[in-house]
Amino acid sequence: MENTIKLGISSCLLGNDVRYDGSNSSDRFLIDTLGHYVSYVPVCPEVECGLGIPREPVRLVGDPDNPRLVTTRTGKDYTDLMVSWARKRVQELETEHLCGFIFKKSSPSSGMERVKVYGEKGYPVKKGVGMFVRVFMEHFPRLPVEEDGRLNDMHLRENFVERIFALQRWRNLLAEDTRRSHHIDFHTAHKLLLLSHSPKHYQGMGRLLAHAKDYPLQELYLNYEVMLLDALKLMATPKKHVNVLQHLMGYFKKDLSADEKKELLEIIARYSSGLVPLIVPMTLINHYVRKYDQPYLKQQVYLNPHPLELQIRNHV
Ligand code: SF4
Numbered sequence: 001m002e003n004t005i006k007l008g009i010s011s012c013l014l015g016n017d018v019r020y021d022g023s024n025s026s027d028r029f030l031i032d033t034l035g036h037y038v039s040y041v042p043v044c045p046e047v048e049c050g051l052g053i054p055r056e057p058v059r060l061v062g063d064p065d066n067p068r069l070v071t072t073r074t075g076k077d078y079t080d081l082m083v084s085w086a087r088k089r090v091q092e093l094e095t096e097h098l099c100g101f102i103f104k105k106s107s108p109s110s111g112m113e114r115v116k117v118y119g120e121k122g123y124p125v126k127k128g129v130g131m132f133v134r135v136f137m138e139h140f141p142r143l144p145v146e147e148d149g150r151l152n153d154m155h156l157r158e159n160f161v162e163r164i165f166a167l168q169r170w171r172n173l174l175a176e177d178t179r180r181s182h183h184i185d186f187h188t189a190h191k192l193l194l195l196s197h198s199p200k201h202y203q204g205m206g207r208l209l210a211h212a213k214d215y216p217l218q219e220l221y222l223n224y225e226v227m228l229l230d231a232l233k234l235m236a237t238p239k240k241h242v243n244v245l246q247h248l249m250g251y252f253k254k255d256l257s258a259d260e261k262k263e264l265l266e267i268i269a270r271y272s273s274g275l276v277p278l279i280v281p282m283t284l285i286n287h288y289v290r291k292y293d294q295p296y297l298k299q300q301v302y303l304n305p306h307p308l309e310l311q312i313r314n315h316v
Contacts, residue, residue, distance in 0.1 A: 004039045005168045006096055007276065008136075010104035011042035013148055018044040020288045025104055025122070029147050036165070037307055041096050045109040045132035049085035051078065060108045060117040064127035067117045079131070082109065086135035093136075098216055099164040100144035102151065103133055112137075112147045142229045153259055154315035155235060162197075163232045165306045166190070170228060174221060192302035194231050196244045201231030238316075242272045244302065245281050255292040264288075279313040 011018050015026035047053060058078060060067035068079045106112040109130045116124035129137075135147060144163040150156045173186050187209055196201040205227045212220055245268045249261075256264065267284055270276045282303065290295045297303065306312065 003168075003172060005037065005099045005164050007038045007040055007042045007164065008093060008096070008101035009042055009240045010100050010102065010107070010110040010148075011044035011047070012102055013102065014040060014042055016042060016044070018047045018053060020046070020053075020055050021285060023053050025148070028226070029151065030102060030148065033310060034161075037310070039237075041093070041098065043089065043093075043132070045082060045086065045089075045130075048089065048119060049078070049082050058108050060115060060128045060131070062119075064117040064119070064125055067128055067131075069131045078245075082131045083135060086132045089132075090136055090139040093140075098143060099167045099171070100146070100160065101136060103130065103145065103147050105147040105149035108135075113148075142226060144229070144233075154312065158316050159232070159235055161306050161312055162193070162236070162308060163229065166193070166228065166232055166301075169301070170225060176218065178221075183212070183221075184209060187224075189299045189301050190228075192244050192248065192300045193305055194228075195241050195247065196236040196302060198231040198234045199240075199243075201227055201234070205231070238272060238274070238278075241278060242268060245271070245285070248285055248297065251294055251297055254287055256288065260288075277314050278316050282313055 002210060009030065010025075012023075012025040013027045014028055015024050015031060017024050019025065046055065046058065051058075056071040056073055056076070058071050059070050061070050062068050068077055069082050070077050070079075103112045106115055107113070107130050108115055109132050111128070111130040112133050113124040115130055116126055116129035117128035118124045133145075140146045141271070144160055144167065145155070146156065151160060170186065175181060188207060191202065205224060208215075208220070208223055208227065215223070247265055249256075249268070252261075252264075264281070264284060265277065267281045271278060271281050286303055288294075289303065
């Protein structure tokens with residue numbers, strides 16, 4: 001198992017000229033910024049299943065829950081070709097140990113949601129899922145997935161990035177050391193991160209670990225991974241962050257002067273009202289963690305869940 005985060009991605013987003021007209025849909029954030037921290041596995045369903053470049057564009061038609069993939073002008077039906085190729089491709093992708101997939105929005109093959117499906121009268125409803133994506137998500141139901149368009153929303157970006165980094169840390173742990181004590185260390189280090197997403201899941205994961213000896217190791221890990229991914233999929237809202245920040249403040253009860261406490265409370269209140277982004281209270285808290293040498297907090301992933309250079313907490 002490699003240490004790099006591997007993500008599947010719709011090939012055109014990387015600037016590859018694979019669209020029906022030989023163009024691409026390059027995305028600067030994915031290529032220039034996130035691309036520094038992940039390695040991509042590009043997939044173009046339409047080219048890889050043999051439709052060629054250039055090609056007649058395709059669209060989804062019929063029942064939005066079970067549409068067909070048909071060319072727009074000549075009406076050629078590529079559904080069976082695409083589905084049988086997709087089933088083989090997802091088997092191959094298992095060997096890549098992907099931490100997630102970024103799809104191209106609106107595409108009849110690669111769109112994750114709200115893809116146009118055309119009815120008999122030729123009018124579209126935005127209720128479809130791309131033909132390849134449907135097969136992919138059935139095969140990897142819990143793997144983090146997103147679309148290029150949705151990743152422009154900073155809260156969705158934060159959520160996706162946190163999930164892929166957490167999944168890679170979890171997989172690294174399993175690859176390096178499966179002792180139960182290390183599993184507990186992992187859980188402890190992720191406490192505040194999990195609380196910022198779902199206190200309920202954090203408690204459930206704690207109960208699972210308390211009864212760890214009742215489970216065969218593989219079953220224990222699988223159950224824990226499912227709960228980890230389910231927890232992190234829930235959005236970390238400002239309200240949940242405020243609860244975690246107040247919880248964090250409790251560790252400095254004896255250290256902070258009255259003035260420092262007042263300042264920190266004011267900054268948390270400003271974050272809570274949307275006046276400053278999360279990076280502001282986090283920077284002050286990281287300063288206190290270093291200043292007052294808090295060993296328990298130093299190991300908390302929540303304080304540095306992903307590279308600062310991604311600037312995600314500057315915008316949430
Ligand atoms: S959206 Fe998907 S099928 Fe279309 S060009 Fe991009 S990768 Fe290929």
